[in-house]
Amino acid sequence: MIDKLPLTFDLPASLYIHVPFCARKCLYCDFVSYPHSPGDERDYLAGLEREMALWAGSVNNQRWTLSTVFIGGGTPTCLSPGGLGEIISSIDNHFEVSPKAEFTIEANPGTVNPGMLADLRRAGVNRLSLGAQSCHDQTLRALGRIHTHARTVESFQLAREAGFDNISVDLMFGVPGQSPEDWLRCLEIIIGLGPEHVSAYGLQLEPGTPLYAQVEGGLWQPGGEDMQLAMYYAAVDALEGAGLRRYEISNYALPGLECRHNLVYWRNDSYLGLGPAAHSRLGNRRLANLNRLDEYLAALDSGSLPVLSQEEIKPADDIFETVFLGLRLAAGLNLERFQRRFGISLAGAYPGLAESLVTRGMLAIENNHLRLTRCGLAVANAVMAEFAPI
Numbered sequence: 055m056i057d058k059l060p061l062t063f064d065l066p067a068s069l070y071i072h073v074p075f076c077a078r079k080c081l082y083c084d085f086v087s088y089p090h091s092p093g094d095e096r097d098y099l100a101g102l103e104r105e106m107a108l109w110a111g112s113v114n115n116q117r118w119t120l121s122t123v124f125i126g127g128g129t130p131t132c133l134s135p136g137g138l139g140e141i142i143s144s145i146d147n148h149f150e151v152s153p154k155a156e157f158t159i160e161a162n163p164g165t166v167n168p169g170m171l172a173d174l175r176r177a178g179v180n181r182l183s184l185g186a187q188s189c190h191d192q193t194l195r196a197l198g199r200i201h202t203h204a205r206t207v208e209s210f211q212l213a214r215e216a217g218f219d220n221i222s223v224d225l226m227f228g229v230p231g232q233s234p235e236d237w238l239r240c241l242e243i244i245i246g247l248g249p250e251h252v253s254a255y256g257l258q259l260e261p262g263t264p265l266y267a268q269v270e271g272g273l274w275q276p277g278g279e280d281m282q283l284a285m286y287y288a289a290v291d292a293l294e295g296a297g298l299r300r301y302e303i304s305n306y307a308l309p310g311l312e313c314r315h316n317l318v319y320w321r322n323d324s325y326l327g328l329g330p331a332a333h334s335r336l337g338n339r340r341l342a343n344l345n346r347l348d349e350y351l352a353a354l355d356s357g358s359l360p361v362l363s364q365e366e367i368k369p370a371d372d373i374f375e376t377v378f379l380g381l382r383l384a385a386g387l388n389l390e391r392f393q394r395r396f397g398i399s400l401a402g403a404y405p406g407l408a409e410s411l412v413t414r415g416m417l418a419i420e421n422n423h424l425r426l427t428r429c430g431l432a433v434a435n436a437v438m439a440e441f442a443p444i
């Protein structure tokens with residue numbers, strides 16, 4: 055826990071709020087989330103308000119203006135409608151949300167209703183990220199999701215009726231039992247709904263999760279790397295064919311509707327994260343909040359920020375992270391911006407490396423950006439690892 059704020063940074067224009075509750079834990083999930091109860095919700099909302107007051111109050115001579123807000127989790131929409139309204143009012147009380155801000159909330163299709171969606175839209179939320187994950191009920195059951203595909207379609211339509219004209223749909227491939235045909239059909243169905251944005255991630259089997267144990271125990275036979283890669287490229291082709299341009303390794307959007315909040319992460323820029331387990335990047339410092347709700351609340355009760363750890367980001371790590379994250383973007387790493395930020399060119403920081411990867415066909419340089427080629431995309435992690443500090 056820390057009592058003093060690290061005030062040697064420019065105020066970031068991006069705010070992330072972590073809501074640490076879910077209706078039920080999904081079988082693959084290792085995010086920090088707890089079962090929801092009205093009492094815990096009340097305590098959490100009071101704590102979050104205090105945390106916002108501590109941060110915003112520390113910069114009282116400056117206006118802290120936000121151009122992106124992202125309420126994620128966990129499942130924000132498992133809070134009561136009044137609870138979600140309280141978070142938005144607290145943000146409005148303590149920060150200045152720019153009129154042109156992108157304001158996203160994550161929603162689980164099993165937990166939305168027309169009144170909630172209308173309230174969110176009225177309160178200024180202008181982007182909904184819907185955790186569909188799959189269009190097949192069998193796959194949803196394998197993942198331990200609480201919703202069915204029919205609920206996804208209904209939630210999507212309700213969101214449109216509530217006035218959301220910027221909806222993102224999350225999908226997952228490489229799920230045990232999911233065939234390549236299931237995946238293609240799912241892409242077609244989601245494209246048919248007409249979302250403005252799609253995130254399509256390969257399932258990561260996280261040690262310690264029930265799904266990991268099931269695979270280890272031989273209950274499921276996961277598809278190999280070749281199948282994952284084929285599913286990845288099927289998504290690229292289907293989504294781009296529908297006009298949703300891939301702008302990041304796993305993210306697709308209609309032109310101009312890329313997620314501005316997530317672009318802050320991929321550009322390795324600053325943001326403030328509030329709530330249990332939230333992380334922040336402020337200038338050259340990284341902060342991690344306490345994970346446990348009781349510890350988070352106790353810190354705030356004693357007037358301290360609920361920060362578990364903070365560290366200074368070493369220049370070599372900062373350079374590597376900026377390259378690593380920049381290469382995730384389809385446009386690539388902005389080389390001019392890199393030089394401005396670090397006072398050294400990429401060629402100066404990594405003599406000969408980018409040129410060698412360009413010669414090997416893994417990277418390309420275009421419009422002063424360094425990006426992965428289609429060939430490099432297939433082995434992206436290996437290419438990015440070449441830039442790791444020794």
Ligand code: SF4
Pocket residue numbers: 075076078079080083084085087127128129162
């Ligand atoms: S809804 Fe999301 S955060 Fe909650 S358990 Fe499932 S995957 Fe994890």
